[in-house]
Amino acid sequence: MRSVLDYWIMTLAPSTNAVSQQTRRNPSQAPRLLHRLHFFAGIICAPLIFIAALTGLVYAFSPTIESISNQEMLTVSKSASDTALPVREQVSIAQELHPDLDLSGVRLGDDSSTTRVLFADETLAESTVRAVFVDPYTGEITGDTTQYGSSAALPFRQWVSQGHRMLWLGEPGRIYSELAASWLGVLAVGGFALLWLRNKKPGRLRKMVRTGGRGRVKTYRRHAALGTVAGLGFVFLTFTGLTWSTYAGSNITDLRTQLNWTQPSVNASLTAAPQVDMHDEHAGHHMHMESATSGSGSIDLVAATAISELRTPLTITPPAQDGLAWTATENRDAYRFTTDTIAVDGDTGMLTNRLNSTDWPLAAQASAWLIQLHMGTLFGLPNQVVLGLLAASIIVMIGLGYWMLWQHRPREGWPSAPKRAGFEKPTWGTIALGVVVIAYGLLAPLFAVSLLVFIGLSLGVRFISRMSGRADTSN
Known part of the structure; x- marks a missing residue:
C-alpha cells in the first residue's frame, strides 16, 4: 500500500x-x-x-427562536382602555435600574410591543448596549438584558452570531x-x-x-x-x-466608498445649539439623560414627531453633543425595504431634516437588502427557511x-x-x-x-x- x-x-x-x-x-x-x-x-x-x-x-432560524423564547419580554397585552405612559416616564423607570448609565436610545414598537430603553455600558462588548424592557401601559419592567448591533439581537442570537462569524x-x-x-x-x-x-x-x-x-x-x-x-x-x-x-x-x-455605494447619514445639525450649563460637573456626562427628562428637551416631543413621521418599530437616539438634533430611524423588519431617518429638534419637537432610503444610491439600497437576506430578516420565516x-x-x-x-x-x-x-x-x-x-x-x-x-x-x-x-x- x-x-x-x-x-x-x-x-x-x-x-x-x-x-x-x-x-x-x-x-x-x-x-x-x-x-x-x-x-x-x-x-x-x-x-x-x-x-x-x-x-x-x-x-x-435564530430570529424566530429569539422572538418565541422571549415572547413574555417582548410583547404585552393591550385592552381598549389602556393608554401608553409618556416615553419620558418609561425612560425614568428604566433609569432606576441603571442610574449610572447614559441613555443611548429608545426603541418604540407597535401597540403589542414593549419599549426598549437602551443604555451605553462600557463594560459590554463592542456594538452591545444594555436593554431594559418596559411595559408601556403599566410601567412594569419585563426584562433587563443586552442588545447587539443594528439588528437588535438579544443574547441568544448574539451568541449564535459570534459562533458563525468567529467560532x-x-x-x-x-x-x-x-x-x-x-x-x-x-x-x-x-x-x-x-x-x-x-x-x-x-x-x-x-x-x-x-x-x-x-x-x-x-x-x-x-x-x-x-x-x-x-x-x-x-x-x-x-x-x-x-x-x-x-x-x-x-x-x-x-x-x-470609492464608488459612492455607501449609506448616507441624515444631517443632524441645528442652527442654534441648546443651552447647557458647562460649569455643572455632570453636564457633559449626563447630558443625554437630562435632555430626555427635562422640560426644555423633552423626549416625548421627539417621540411624538418620530411616530407621526415614521413606521414602528423605530429607535430614537439622543444627540452625541451640543448643537445636534435627536435622530429617529425605522428599524429593520420583515418585508420592510426602506428604513427612513429623521432629525428632530429636542427643544421644540420640530422636524429639521429627513433622509429616505429611496434617496440612497441604488447600490447602497441593494447592499442593505442583501445583508438582510443573509441575516434572515428581510422576508421573515420564509427567508430563514431558504x-x-x-x-x-x-x-x-x-x-x-x-x-x-x-x-x-x-x-x-x-x-x-x-x-x-x-x-x-x-x-x-x-x-x-x-x-x-x-x-x-x-x-x-x-x-x-x-x-x-x-x-x-x-x-x-x-x-x-x-x-x-x-x-x-x-x-
Whole structure:
C-alpha cells in the first residue's frame, strides 16, 4: 500500500514527462487546472465550510427562536382602555435600574410591543448596549438584558452570531469564517463551470441535474445536481458573508466608498445649539439623560414627531453633543425595504431634516437588502427557511464529496487525483482563469494567501519527487 507521502507526491507534483510536451497547446489545460483546484480545495477547505454551514443553519432560524423564547419580554397585552405612559416616564423607570448609565436610545414598537430603553455600558462588548424592557401601559419592567448591533439581537442570537462569524474565538476566529466564505464561492463557481464543460448540448442543464446511476456515479451526480441547483445561493452567501469579514470586508468597504455605494447619514445639525450649563460637573456626562427628562428637551416631543413621521418599530437616539438634533430611524423588519431617518429638534419637537432610503444610491439600497437576506430578516420565516436549506445543502454537498472520494479509492493505496496540468504554455482559457483568480484574490486576500500556500506546497512536493527520482536513479 502506498504511503500518504507517496500519494501527495503523485497528485500534487506537476507532470514533467513527455505527456506534458504533448499537451502544450491542449485546450483542456484550464479545465484540468480548475478540476485540480476544485478537488484539493474541496478536501482541504471543506471542514471550515462545514463548520460555517452548521453554525449558519442555527443562525438562520435564530430570529424566530429569539422572538418565541422571549415572547413574555417582548410583547404585552393591550385592552381598549389602556393608554401608553409618556416615553419620558418609561425612560425614568428604566433609569432606576441603571442610574449610572447614559441613555443611548429608545426603541418604540407597535401597540403589542414593549419599549426598549437602551443604555451605553462600557463594560459590554463592542456594538452591545444594555436593554431594559418596559411595559408601556403599566410601567412594569419585563426584562433587563443586552442588545447587539443594528439588528437588535438579544443574547441568544448574539451568541449564535459570534459562533458563525468567529467560532467564539474573538477576532482571530474571523479568519476561519473568511476562508470558508471565500472558498465556498470558488468551489461553487468552479464546480458549475466543470459541469458545464463536461456536459455537451443538447440537454446540458438536464444532464447537470440528473441523479440516477449506481455507486460513485450516483454519488457524483447527486453532488453535481445539488451544486447546480443551489450554486447561485452559495455565491450569494459568499459575497454577503465577506462584507462582515476582516480583510475582504475592509476591501469591500473601500470599494463601496470609492464608488459612492455607501449609506448616507441624515444631517443632524441645528442652527442654534441648546443651552447647557458647562460649569455643572455632570453636564457633559449626563447630558443625554437630562435632555430626555427635562422640560426644555423633552423626549416625548421627539417621540411624538418620530411616530407621526415614521413606521414602528423605530429607535430614537439622543444627540452625541451640543448643537445636534435627536435622530429617529425605522428599524429593520420583515418585508420592510426602506428604513427612513429623521432629525428632530429636542427643544421644540420640530422636524429639521429627513433622509429616505429611496434617496440612497441604488447600490447602497441593494447592499442593505442583501445583508438582510443573509441575516434572515428581510422576508421573515420564509427567508430563514431558504437560508436553512442552503446551509443544509452545503453540509450534504460536503458529505457527498467525501463519500465520493472514499468510493473512488482503489483496493490498495489512496484515491487518484485529477490529471496534472504541468508547466505548459498557457492557453487563452488558462490566462482568463488566471486573471479572474488574481482579481478575486485582490478582493479576498485570505483566499490569495491560502492559494499561494497550496501552490508552494505543490512546488515543494515536486522538488521532493525529483530529488527522490534522482536518488533512485543513482542507486
